[in-house]
C-alpha cells in the first residue's frame with residue numbers, strides 16, 4: 084500500500100507537470116511559427132514593393148524624358164543595383180505583359196514568357212502580390228509584387244515586377260523551428276530533472292509518514308519524523324509526532340497500570356496459596372494454623388479492597404459514575420466519618436481537633452466526598468504517631484472552600500511528596516507500617532476532587548506533620564451543571 088501510494092502520487096504529479104509543459108511548448112511553438120512566418124511575409128512584400136515602386140518611378144521619369152520610350156541601358160544598372168541590394172529580381176514589362184528586361188539578365192524565366200492578362204488586370208488596379216509561379220511562368224514559387232506604370236492620360240503603359248524566391252521563407256521557418264526545438268528540449272530536460280527531485284522531496288516525507296503510521300499501528304511509538312518544513316506536510320509530520328508522543332504516554336501508563344495491578348494481585352495470592360497449602364499438607368503445625376489463617380483473611384480483605392477500589396476508579400474514569408451534587412454541611416460529614424475510626428483512634432491515643440467547627444456548606448456529591456474524607460482520615464490514622472493529633476480545618480476564598488486534614492508524625496520527604504498521588508505508590512516506611520494499603524487511596528481522592536472542579540495539595544515538614552488540603556468550588560462557581568450528569572474526569 085505504501086509503495087502504491089508513492090507510485091501514484093509521484094507518477095501523477097510528475098506526469099501532469101510534464102504533460103502540461105509539453106502542451107505549453109507545443110502551443111508556444113505553433114504561435115511562434117505563425118507569427119514569425121506572417122512577419123517574414125509582410126517584411127518581404129514590403130521590401131519588394133518598396134523596390135518596385137522606386138524602379139517604377141525611375142522608369143516612368145525615363146519614359147517621360149524619352150517621350151514614350153525607355154532606354155534599357157540607362158535603366159538596367161539601376162534595376163541591378165536594386166536587385167543586388169534586396170536579394171531579389173525586378174523586371175519591366177510593357178502593358179501586354181511582355182518582358183522588356185530583367186535585372187537577372189536575358190537568361191531568366193521572366194524574359195521568355197509573357198505575364199498572363201488576368202494577373203495584369205489585378206496589377207493594373209494597384210499593387211499585386213502573390214506567392215506562386217506567376218501562373219506557371221517560373222519554375223519555383225516566388226514572392227511577387229507588381230506596380231503599374233500609369234501615364235498622364237491614366238493609361239497603363241507597363242508594369243514593374245519585383246520577385247524573390249519563396250523557399251527563403253521555408254528555410255527561415257525551419258531554422259527558427261530548429262532553434263526553438265533545441266531550446267525547448269533544453270528547458271524540458273532541465274524541468275524534468277528539477278521536477279523529479281522536487282516531486283521526490285515532496286513525496287518522501289509522505290512515504291516516511293506512511294511508514295511511521297504503520298509502525299504506530301503495530302503499537303510501536305518510538306519513531307519520530309523529521310520536520311524540515313513549515314508547510315502543510317511539515318505540520319502533518321509534527322502532528323503525527325505529537326500523536327505518537329501522547330499515544331506512547333497513554334500506552335506506557337496502561338502498561339505500568341497492568342504491571343502494577345498484576346503485581347498487587349500476585350503478591351497476596353502467592354502468600355494465600357502458600358499458607359493454605361502449608362495448612363493442608365501439614366507443613367504448618369496445628370498450633371500455628373490460626374495465626375496463618377488470620378494472615379490469609381487479611382490478604383483476602385486486601386484483595387477485595389483492591390478490586391473494589393479499582394472498580395470505583397474505573398467507574399469514575401469512564402464517566403459511568405453519576406455525580407449527584409447537592410448542598411450539605413461538610414463538617415458533619417467529617418464528624419460521621421471520624422466516628423467510624425473510633426477504635427484505632429482510641430488505640431493510638433489520638434487527639435482529634437476541629438470537629439466542633441461551625442457549619443461549612445459545600446455543593447458536591449456527598450458519597451464521593453465521603454470517600455475523599457474517608458481515605459484522607461484513613462491515611463492520617465494509619466500514619467500518625469502514637470499519642471499524636473489529627474486536625475480538621477476549613478477556610479474559604481472567593482472561589483473555593485478548602486478542607487485540610489493534618490496529622491502529626493513522621494510526614495513525607497520532598498521526593499515522596501511528588502509521588503503520593505501516583506497509582507500504587509507507597510512510601511517504603513508505609514510498606515512496613517501498613518500491610519493492607521494498596522496505594523490507590525490518594526489517587527482516587529485526587530480523581531474525585533478534580534471531577535468536582537477542585538484540586539488537592541500536600542504539605543509536610545519531615546518529623547513534624549503532614550497535611551492534605553483539597554478545594555471545592557463554591558456553588559455559584561459551579562455553573563457547568565455537574566448535578567445528575569455523567570461527567571468524564573479530566574484525569575488522563
Ligand SMILES: Nc1ncnc2c1ncn2[C@@H]1O[C@H](COP(=O)(O)OP(=O)(O)OP(=O)(O)O)[C@@H](O)[C@H]1O
Nearest residue numbers: 462463466503509510513520521522523524525549
Ligand atoms: N497522612 C499521611 N502521612 C504520611 N504519609 C502518608 C499520608 N497519607 C499518605 N501517605 C503516604 O502516601 C502513600 C499513598 O497513600 P494512599 O492513600 O494512596 O495509599 P495507601 O493508604 O497506602 O493505600 P490505600 O489508601 O489504597 O489503602 C501511603 O502509602 C503513604 O506512604
Ligand SMILES: [Mg+2]
Nearest residue numbers: 458462524525
Ligand atoms: Mg490510603
